[in-house]
Amino acid sequence: MDRSNDKIRWQTLTGNPLQVGDVRVTPQSQALTLCWPNGGLVWNRPVAILVEHQGQVERIPIVDVTRVVQLSLLGLSALLGIIALALTVRERRS
């Protein structure tokens, strides 16, 4: 999958496969590339590996547990903040 224009590129890339015994592992990553005339930014993360074994292909996702927990905490705090704000406004009106 590749969503791109000259300045912003969001790509899912497949790396070189690795053969270990009778198992073939192919890594996949996602990269966001931003380019402007005098600079650029790249953010690249692993997303999954494709495991081929005895003719069967299995896709194993790579979950960034640390990031999930961080974002969950952030979301929870935002939610609690909104609830607290709503309760305060309600209390002031009454």
Added chain:
Amino acid sequence: MGQKFEDIVVSTVKTQEDGKELMEKLIAVAQPSSVFSTPIIAGDYTLITASEVSAGVGFGFGMGGGTMVGPPETEAESADPDEAEATAEGGSGFGGGGGGGGFSMGRPVAVISIGPAGVRVEPVRDVTKVAVAFLTVAGSMLLMLSKMRRISRF
């Protein structure tokens, strides 16, 4: 003055070429090979680390110029042929400069192990980051609640 201008243009062009080369190296980071490490073989197991990688770069160039009108004020100025010529033509001056900066960051996300039991993906749990995030969130929540209590009292 003409030679100085030429020197500045040449150095600016070279700097721009260096910048272009830097951009190409940055784009190379957006490949799976920069995220997945080379396999490490330990006994019956093959290990591959998967990391999140980010990098950025920025640079800029500048050139300036100016004019000066009038006869040379000192003998030294009239003795310098470039200055004399510039002054005779109405005067001019040039300058050039450039700068840049960048960052790169990497963080392990998971370890892939390939062994007799099959292929396993073991996530890397950064307890320090989680603890810092938790403390930051808890602190900001307490601060917000205390401010809201003060507001509700009034």
